[in-house]
Amino acid sequence: MENKADFDYPHTFILLGASGDLAKKKIYPTIWYLYRDNVLPKNTKFVGYARTSQTVSEVREKCKKYIKVRPGEEDKYEEFWAANDYLAGAYDKRIDFEKLNQLICKNEKGIVANRIFYLAVPPTVFEDVTVNIKNSCVAIKGYTRVIIEKPFGRDDVSSDKLSNHLANLFKEEQIYRIDHYLGKEMVQNLMTIRFANQIFCPSWNRSNIASVLISFKEPFGTEGRGGYFDDFGMIRDVMQNHLLQILSLIAMEKPVSLHPNDIRDEKVKVLRHIPAIEMKDILVGQYVGNPNGNGEEKLGYLDDPTVPKGSVTPTYALAALWINNARWEGVPFILRCGKALNERKAEVRIQYKDVPGDIFGGNTKRNELVIRVQPGEALYLKMMSKSPGMKFDLVETELDLTYSMRYREADVPDAYERLILDVFTGTQMHFVRSDELKEAWRIFTPILQQLEENHVQPHPYVFGSRGPAAADGKLAEYNFKYSGSYKWQKPSIC
Numbered sequence: 001m002e003n004k005a006d007f008d009y010p011h012t013f014i015l016l017g018a019s020g021d022l023a024k025k026k027i028y029p030t031i032w033y034l035y036r037d038n039v040l041p042k043n044t045k046f047v048g049y050a051r052t053s054q055t056v057s058e059v060r061e062k063c064k065k066y067i068k069v070r071p072g073e074e075d076k077y078e079e080f081w082a083a084n085d086y087l088a089g090a091y092d093k094r095i096d097f098e099k100l101n102q103l104i105c106k107n108e109k110g111i112v113a114n115r116i117f118y119l120a121v122p123p124t125v126f127e128d129v130t131v132n133i134k135n136s137c138v139a140i141k142g143y144t145r146v147i148i149e150k151p152f153g154r155d156d157v158s159s160d161k162l163s164n165h166l167a168n169l170f171k172e173e174q175i176y177r178i179d180h181y182l183g184k185e186m187v188q189n190l191m192t193i194r195f196a197n198q199i200f201c202p203s204w205n206r207s208n209i210a211s212v213l214i215s216f217k218e219p220f221g222t223e224g225r226g227g228y229f230d231d232f233g234m235i236r237d238v239m240q241n242h243l244l245q246i247l248s249l250i251a252m253e254k255p256v257s258l259h260p261n262d263i264r265d266e267k268v269k270v271l272r273h274i275p276a277i278e279m280k281d282i283l284v285g286q287y288v289g290n291p292n293g294n295g296e297e298k299l300g301y302l303d304d305p306t307v308p309k310g311s312v313t314p315t316y317a318l319a320a321l322w323i324n325n326a327r328w329e330g331v332p333f334i335l336r337c338g339k340a341l342n343e344r345k346a347e348v349r350i351q352y353k354d355v356p357g358d359i360f361g362g363n364t365k366r367n368e369l370v371i372r373v374q375p376g377e378a379l380y381l382k383m384m385s386k387s388p389g390m391k392f393d394l395v396e397t398e399l400d401l402t403y404s405m406r407y408r409e410a411d412v413p414d415a416y417e418r419l420i421l422d423v424f425t426g427t428q429m430h431f432v433r434s435d436e437l438k439e440a441w442r443i444f445t446p447i448l449q450q451l452e453e454n455h456v457q458p459h460p461y462v463f464g465s466r467g468p469a470a471a472d473g474k475l476a477e478y479n480f481k482y483s484g485s486y487k488w489q490k491p492s493i494c
């Protein structure tokens, strides 16, 4: 936090794009939960702004489906909406932003007051909105912070343009680039797992680790969002941001301290060791229809009427990234993500090398440290043990930290709750810095260009399957061994 006393000043949270999907599904519910839990500064007001002419009651009605109000919270909920205002205005008219400024000033009473702008708007109006905030709406005394959502450009050139545009208007300390995966419990746990456990630190390197697999799977397709998605594709949607962020937290060196800039310095450093992805190291896929997916017909990506005919946009991608430094040279970091797959899952698998000098007749299996981000946060280490009893056989088993069992009372907050609260407290640890973004685009832009210019045909995979058949072959190629022999005995409480 810049200054603890900041929390005593009036704050205004301004949601631009307040009529949109993200606003109603995610941002309004999140600010309500933060308000309900009394973690926001006492005098916080909320202002929605968008082109649509509507009242606060209408906004409230639209959000109803997505907001949870528990019994006993009704009065607080009324109070929350009473702290809300809404103004309709254009994104490109300075005069409208001057009106917005007047509305914000109502809460401020001429003293020090802080303002947070959340840009839940499409990239097309991004530049206008930020210029208008700068010209008409910055706090006179107090801070102005701006939260922005991806896409942060679509390649290195457009991302640099956006970064330069923002840098001309705001200081880096004012800009909070959200990658909501950085707000997830197990992603935030990565540094603790690594740097607070002597057992992992010494083995976290090329001498011991064979490969690292970072996966994101979703069981649904683009579902009418195909038009938007088609312009970006799976690599830009998930791999270049969420999965690469996870990679950098797994691979970076220990930061000097927990200061946000020390952490981000290390993330940038490790990214600088990664060369741009080569064509030989990528496999892309696109889902096709499944007449009997989960008991009902599932349409293929190209069947979505909002998707351009014959599109080769990937809905699945697997890529191996190489980190050319002393710790990781030769260890493949496999990033894998896809829509319309068999399950919802985000996880990391750190697969250790085979035990050298085997004395167990080749029956040992590799250790694997699995960090399950979602669903059901868990950390488990697959290991070999003697089978209990008279025999001297080996069994594959696990050391298991399943959150729902170990921390039954814990309330794991949603990623957006943590991240928005971080903006109020002024901590940028879990936000993307501009130089990180630059490195991310350096790694991904060439391969995106090659895929697009060469119109590379994606491998088809059936909606609801594990992805293209060729992907498992790729995993083996990158020294990720799947034996299929591991069996987990689900505890009855799980």
Ligand SMILES: NC(=O)C1=CN([C@@H]2O[C@H](COP(=O)(O)OP(=O)(O)OC[C@H]3O[C@@H](n4cnc5c(N)ncnc54)[C@H](OP(=O)(O)O)[C@@H]3O)[C@@H](O)[C@H]2O)C=CC1
Pocket (backbone or CB within 6 Å): 215, 217, 370, 376, 378, 379, 380, 398, 400, 401, 402, 466, 472, 475, 482, 483, 484, 485, 486, 487, 488
């Ligand atoms: N604490 C907990 O909650 C714990 C839960 N478990 C559960 O036990 C089950 C098994 O554990 P897990 O570590 O996943 O065991 P496995 O090593 O058997 O891995 C299973 C995963 O491997 C992948 N896979 C399947 N076929 C192949 C193939 N031919 N080639 C390569 N990969 C393949 C699949 O994921 P994909 O489709 O993504 O490739 C599958 O989910 C899981 O459901 C796990 O969640 C285990 C331990 C603790």
Ligand SMILES: O=C1O[C@H](COP(=O)(O)O)[C@@H](O)[C@H](O)[C@H]1O
Pocket (backbone or CB within 6 Å): 180, 218, 237, 238, 346
């Ligand atoms: O950023 C994105 O993430 C979501 C998945 O988020 P999760 O928190 O539900 O795992 C994904 O559906 C979307 O396409 C992508 O833009």
